[in-house]
Amino acid sequence: MIFNLDFEDYYKYTKSILKFLFGWMFWKKREQKHLDQLEIDEQHFSKITVSTHKFQTSDQKGQLVVSNIALSIDYFRSSLAQIPEMLGQPLDGYEIVADRARREVLIRLKKQAASLGYDEILGLRFETSSITANGQMLEVIAYGTAIKKNKN
Numbered sequence: 001m002i003f004n005l006d007f008e009d010y011y012k013y014t015k016s017i018l019k020f021l022f023g024w025m026f027w028k029k030r031e032q033k034h035l036d037q038l039e040i041d042e043q044h045f046s047k048i049t050v051s052t053h054k055f056q057t058s059d060q061k062g063q064l065v066v067s068n069i070a071l072s073i074d075y076f077r078s079s080l081a082q083i084p085e086m087l088g089q090p091l092d093g094y095e096i097v098a099d100r101a102r103r104e105v106l107i108r109l110k111k112q113a114a115s116l117g118y119d120e121i122l123g124l125r126f127e128t129s130s131i132t133a134n135g136q137m138l139e140v141i142a143y144g145t146a147i148k149k150n151k152n
Helices: 007-044 075-086 092-115
Strands: 062-072 120-130 137-147
Touching (some): 062 092, 092 137
Antiparallel strands (some): 120 137
């Protein structure tokens, strides 16, 4: 029973709970800061249009742009993701991290295109792979052809 614990046991459990709570608060704050920055960057680079159509052509000179990111599933998301996994439900925690990675790599790709003077990306492709055997880290690579839109 929990009431039969001595002071040292209470201290140990309280310390563990406090570590978890502070870690969770730090993780949540860091994640929200990243999501807020993604929103700002997406707005900033929204003028750069993106097309995923295959075999699209343009009479404009183009250049290959490539960007990648590697993100790990943090301890808290990994721990929380195991609960639905045991119940046979989708792994929302992993999907959220994969979505953040795709958004971040697209921003980086648009930033690269803008720095080269281009304002459109054709044939955008994403490649996603798991870096570690247990799937705790993933890499997303995005690539496409950056061009300058036709001048009207």
